[in-house]
Amino acid sequence: MQLTWLMISACILIGVLSLVYQRGAMRGLTYTRYFTKDAVFEGETVEMVEVISNAKWLPLPWLRLESSIQTGLRFGDQANLDIYSGDIYQNHISLFYLRPYRRIKRHHQVMCARRGLFRLDSATLTTGDPLGLISRVQKFPLHLELLVYPQILALQELPLPNHSWIGELAVQRWIVEDPFLTSGIREYRPGDAMGSINWKATARTGTMQVHKRDYTADHRLVICLNLEDSDTMWRNINDPERIELGIRYAATVADQALRSGIETGFICNGHLIDGARESVRISPSAAADQFGLLLTTLARLVLERTVSMPTMLEEVLSEEPVDTDYLLITCHQGEKLSKAADQLLRRGNGVEWMIIPEIEAVF
CATH class of the missing domain: 2.60.40.1530 (ntegrin, alpha v. Chain A, domain 4)
Incomplete structure (x- = not known):
């Protein structure tokens, strides 16, 4: 009898406990x-x-x-x-x-x-x-x-031309300072050459001052990131890791250019997450928030082709751009893409190619 009441009491206790947790957990x-x-x-x-x-x-x-x-x-x-x-x-x-x-x-x-x-x-x-x-x-x-x-790489990691940047290369216009042009003074930064120190300004201000160099041309830069690996590629990206490397190149170039005071823009034949399925276009600017805008855009970029890069460049040509440098970051230099780039050159713009190298598979 006691065992029966013990079992009944235990069942009641378990039932009450379950009810308490069901309502209050x-x-x-x-x-x-x-x-x-x-x-x-x-x-x-x-x-x-x-x-x-x-x-x-x-x-x-x-x-x-x-x-x-x-x-x-x-x-x-x-x-x-x-x-x-x-x-x-x-x-x-x-x-x-x-x-x-x-x-x-x-x-x-x-x-x-x-x-x-x-x-x-x-x-x-x-x-x-x-x-x-x-x-x-x-x-x-x-x-x-x-x-x-995307990761910012060292400048030496970019596949830039091996020959001198001095000359008519579009790249050198926004990377290399002209040592014969000065536009004032600024405070010394680590890495500045000792020969650039302005000793009179240093003595006058009490802090190390250097000559502020100007640039050989006042051109704008547009970074063009191409998601295609050939002229015939359709929508799907065949080598996403290679494109990711190209995105790092774009971020690195934008960082270098904007640090140099160059108006920098960006176009890409991908689209942004959560946005309309439209190609990406950011007008050149040297505003303080431009780098943040470019980084955010690159972070939100979806690796899905929206339109061919030659078509995008034809849209750019319809706006009749002049005195603008176009850096084509791409996996290929196909016939259609090369033809569109040549048209930009004939309109008085600069064009430079940055070919994304193939990434060796690791087994």
């Missing part, structure tokens, strides 16, 4: 996640912070956190974190015990392996009673974004 439970930076460069590390709070008297004997993140972000090893990675997304699963009125704050070091716009839309929390008889699930919207800019 998710009350007072909050979850937030954020990055310590809104944007970083490819190859850099950013910190992601998670905060889970249980603002009630009821303890949570088990709590499972699940989220899906793109594979371009690499998380370091951490306790209570299992990662199951696929080609595009990786699933993160964590298990916790959360005491009453307790908050857990976790810091993740995340290496940004690829450029792009990374979104974390939601995270799912599952919890229940101590025996696991019932469970409650709630999805927490996050609306979290991280921009990863």
